[in-house]
Amino acid sequence: MATLLEQLSSMTVVVADTGELEAIRRFKPRDATTNPSLILAAAQIPAYQSLIDEALTYSRKRIGLGAAVEEIVEEALDEICVIFGKEILKIIPGRVSTEVDARLSYDMEATIQKARKIISLYNEAGISNDRVLIKIASTWEGIKAAEILEKEGIHCNLTLLFGFAQAAACAEAGVTLISPFVGRILDWYKANTGKVSYSGSDDPGVISVTRIFNYFKSHGYKTEVMGASFRNIDEIIELSGCDLLTISPKLLDQLKGTELPLTKKLDSLNPFSNEEKVNINKVNFDSMMSEDRMAQEKLDEGIRGFSKAIETLEAQLAHRLAVNEGGSAFTHVVHEIFMLNDLDGDGCITREEWLGSDAVFDALDHDHDGRLLQDDLFSGLGAALLLSKG
Numbered sequence: 001m002a003t004l005l006e007q008l009s010s011m012t013v014v015v016a017d018t019g020e021l022e023a024i025r026r027f028k029p030r031d032a033t034t035n036p037s038l039i040l041a042a043a044q045i046p047a048y049q050s051l052i053d054e055a056l057t058y059s060r061k062r063i064g065l066g067a068a069v070e071e072i073v074e075e076a077l078d079e080i081c082v083i084f085g086k087e088i089l090k091i092i093p094g095r096v097s098t099e100v101d102a103r104l105s106y107d108m109e110a111t112i113q114k115a116r117k118i119i120s121l122y123n124e125a126g127i128s129n130d131r132v133l134i135k136i137a138s139t140w141e142g143i144k145a146a147e148i149l150e151k152e153g154i155h156c157n158l159t160l161l162f163g164f165a166q167a168a169a170c171a172e173a174g175v176t177l178i179s180p181f182v183g184r185i186l187d188w189y190k191a192n193t194g195k196v197s198y199s200g201s202d203d204p205g206v207i208s209v210t211r212i213f214n215y216f217k218s219h220g221y222k223t224e225v226m227g228a229s230f231r232n233i234d235e236i237i238e239l240s241g242c243d244l245l246t247i248s249p250k251l252l253d254q255l256k257g258t259e260l261p262l263t264k265k266l267d268s269l270n271p272f273s274n275e276e277k278v279n280i281n282k283v284n285f286d287s288m289m290s291e292d293r294m295a296q297e298k299l300d301e302g303i304r305g306f307s308k309a310i311e312t313l314e315a316q317l318a319h320r321l322a323v324n325e326g327g328s329a330f331t332h333v334v335h336e337i338f339m340l341n342d343l344d345g346d347g348c349i350t351r352e353e354w355l356g357s358d359a360v361f362d363a364l365d366h367d368h369d370g371r372l373l374q375d376d377l378f379s380g381l382g383a384a385l386l387l388s389k390g
Contacts, residue, residue, distance in 0.1 A: 005255035007262035008240055015226065015246035019084050023249040024091050032088045033097035033246045036309035039084060043316060055079035056321050073317045082121040089131055097157045099135035102306035111136055111145040119154050133157035133177060137303055138166040140285050147173035160302040163295025165288035167212040169280040171221040178223060179246065180209045183231035188294045200234035209239055210266065217271035241266035338374050348373055
């Protein structure tokens with residue numbers, strides 16, 4: 001008997017939900033999708049340090065030798081996502097999804113500019129728009145940004161999608177693809193209802209994606225549905241026949257190692273939906289989201305989580321740049337130390353705020369006024385750095 005993965009692949013496009021190149025080589029999916037958390041995880045693998053260094057070196061050359069560390073890191077964030085994307089595209093025949101900075105999720109214009117930059121980096125490498133999906137959070141601003149980008153020929157994957165309002169708005173905006181998060185919906189219901197176990201067909205995430213899929217197909221929308229964020233293979237089995245499913249290596253392994261008959265549950269040619277077509281504008285979008293506590297809470301939580309992953313990756317890139325360049329990256333370290341200790345954000349550090357020892361504070365407090373400015377830290381710690389290098 002064929003494995004579940006083999007059967008699933010015959011009725012659904014299987015996408016690898018990972019930034020790890022070896023896993024993509026092993027499963028040979030058509031498409032692959034990444035996000036900041038996946039890139040962050042991949043960046044910890046020693047074999048990929050050369051890709052990190054490539055991004056940092058290229059970013060330094062691109063914006064100038066005299067650029068500040070913060071500028072280099074900001075540029076390198078885009079570079080590293082595209083570099084991983086380019087490596088993935090060497091392996092797969094289809095498309096890779098690359099995500100816009102989640103911190104821009106409520107800024108339509110900034111999202112558009114970032115998306116254009118990302119696609120231009122791919123284009124500079126000879127990669128055409130049809131092989132890239134720009135991932136954007138499914139806020140109203142993100143959806144409107146995607147609508148504009150799609151008209152420019154930049155294809156979008158709307159992510160962090162939890163509610164029907166988001167899905168309907170994406171379809172009307174003509175986006176290429178949406179990624180409803182099955183497992184995170186299940187997480188919310190487990191945490192908020194007290195019910196700890198759901199069968200596959202009763203899984204609230206499965207129910208949500210099934211509804212969206214049938215609604216799209218019944219009304220002739222071209223937007224593809226890609227179920228994402230799975231917690232178990234039962235969820236995947238219940239969504240067999242969905243346009244696409246993006247699956248982690250762990251669950252791909254389980255599907256590959258299981259031999260059971262698989263029935264197609266979703267059929268684009270025979271959808272079942274009695275829902276009338278909904279026209280979405282800003283007012284009813286906001287109203288529908290406010291009435292869907294799960295969707296709003298999970299959207300906010302997802303944006304915070306992806307933003308935190310980006311901030312962590314930024315810190316790691318700054319550290320790597322410091323390792324590669326030494327003192328030229330030291331201003332970033334000083335800034336981080338200053339921000340950590342300036343608890344009230346008034347631009348100076350008092351002895352009460354200082355988290356280090358009194359001896360270090362005294363050594364840095366050259367004018368003995370009981371306050372440390374950034375210049376005090378830079379001159380004192382910079383001298384220490386020079387001594388340590390000697």
